[in-house]
Amino acid sequence: VAIxxxxxAADLGTALKGFAAIGHNAALGLAPVGHGDGWIEYRMEWRSxxxxxxxxxxxxxxxxxxxxxxxxSLTPWAKLGRFAPSPTxxxxxxxxxxxxxxxxxxxxxxxxxxxxxxxxMRGVAHEGDPTDPVAICTGTFMFVDLKP
Amino acid sequence: xxxxxxxxxxxxxxxxxxxxxxxxTPGDTAMGRPSAxxxxxxxxxxxxxxxxxVLKALGNGGDxxxxxxTLVSMTVDYLRAGPxxxxxxxxxxxxxxxxxxxxxxxxxxxxxxxxxxxxxxTFLITR
Numbered sequence: 001v002a003i004x005x006x007x008x009a010a011d012l013g014t015a016l017k018g019f020a021a022i023g024h025n026a027a028l029g030l031a032p033v034g035h036g037d038g039w040i041e042y043r044m045e046w047r048s049x050x051x052x053x054x055x056x057x058x059x060x061x062x063x064x065x066x067x068x069x070x071x072x073s074l075t076p077w078a079k080l081g082r083f084a085p086s087p088t089x090x091x092x093x094x095x096x097x098x099x100x101x102x103x104x105x106x107x108x109x110x111x112x113x114x115x116x117x118x119x120x121m122r123g124v125a126h127e128g129d130p131t132d133p134v135a136i137c138t139g140t141f142m143f144v145d146l147k148p
Numbered sequence: 149x150x151x152x153x154x155x156x157x158x159x160x161x162x163x164x165x166x167x168x169x170x171x172x173t174p175g176d177t178a179m180g181r182p183s184a185x186x187x188x189x190x191x192x193x194x195x196x197x198x199x200x201x202v203l204k205a206l207g208n209g210g211d212x213x214x215x216x217x218t219l220v221s222m223t224v225d226y227l228r229a230g231p232x233x234x235x236x237x238x239x240x241x242x243x244x245x246x247x248x249x250x251x252x253x254x255x256x257x258x259x260x261x262x263x264x265x266x267x268x269x270t271f272l273i274t275r
Contacts, residue, residue, distance in 0.1 A: 023179030024186035027155060052150035060152035061219045062195050066188025073187070087180075088187040092223035 012077055016040060025070055028063060038079040038111040042071045046104045057101040065093050067107045068123045068137045075109035076119040076141060084143045086119050091139035099134045103127045117143055153196050156189050160200050168200035169238045174230075185230030190255055190265045193237045195222060198251040198269040201239035205249070206273070215275045217249070224267040231257050231264070239269070247273050 016032035019025055020042065028050065033041035044050070044059070044067045052060025069091055076086050099105060105125050112120040123137040124130060153159075158172045172178065172193045180186030202217050237255035244250070249271040254263035 022181070023176050024189050027177035028188075048151055049155045050152050052152055054151065060150050060192070061222070062156075062188065062192030063152050065191040065195070065222065066186060069187045069191070085181075087184075087229070088224075088226050090223065090225045091187065091191075092221060093191075094221045095219050098218075 019074060028066055030070060033106060035078050039108060040071060040075050040078050041106055041108045044105045046102050059099045059105060061095055064125050064135050067105060068093055068125055071107040071109040072121040072123045072139050073141055075111050075121055076114055079111040079114050086141035086143050089140040089142045091137055093135055093137045095135050096133055100127060156192055158193055158196050168204050169236050170197040170200060171236050173234050174232050183232055185232060187226060190230045191224050194253045194255055194267045195219060197237035198239035198253050201241055201251055202249045202271050205241050205244050215273045218272045220270040220272050222267060222269045224265055226265055228264045233257050249273060
């Protein structure tokens with residue numbers, strides 16, 4: 001029902017807010033930052049629940065993976081101009097360096113190409129400066145008709 | 149166990165052969181869409197299982213301090229939707245050397261021969 005409601009959302013910005021309020025995305029505390037032709041951005045505020053290392057206060061690798069997965073899986077909409085559910089087929093994340101203590105992260109997803117069935121994506125997670133990334137990713141997503 | 153793994157109700161256990169595995173009872177914090185787990189929750193379960201496998205392989209170093217293990221990369225293949233039911237993940241050592249550990253991992257619900265995700269992980273070991 002939630003997916004259908006969001007599919008009918010008038011614009012991408014509204015839909016990105018809606019997706020951020022669901023399940024795991026809500027637990028991550030995601031908030032949309034912006035979107036354009038073939039790209040979207042989500043922000044993940046630092047919270048203690050997202051850390052992996054209690055002493056160093058760093059956001060956990062798993063949470064960074066989730067941020068990039070959510071971002072890249074919704075980016076095809078920004079390319080297509082309509083909502084087409086696209087679960088992850090495969091996703092590789094490279095952890096370039098640890099995030100800074102207490103740092104919030106921004107992820108940007110970009111679409112290389114969409115075909116009838118597939119979307120080829122790349123993404124980057126950073127602390128505000130995209131030229132100084134924490135993690136980068138490459139993934140393939142598949143358009144499907146999701147049944148509830 | 150880290151706070152993010154706790155948020156997803158991930159815990160470490162031993163399988164019947166005594167090898168470390170990770171278990172998760174997915175709740176709302178792990179849900180991606182109705183009736184399916186989020187890919188990132190699955191990846192986190194797998195990462196914790198991989199980390200447990202590396203720690204087990206490194207063993208107890210006696211007087212040596214435990215090495216730090218850092219995730220360098222993780223690639224997850226999503227084979228089918230991850231069900232919102234109790235599930236497990238296991239990491240197997242492909243190779244472990246002085247500086248790098250290569251892990252193959254998978255996650256499943258009822259039947260380990262029908263995994264819903266398979267992954268490769270690379271960890272850096274620093275002593």
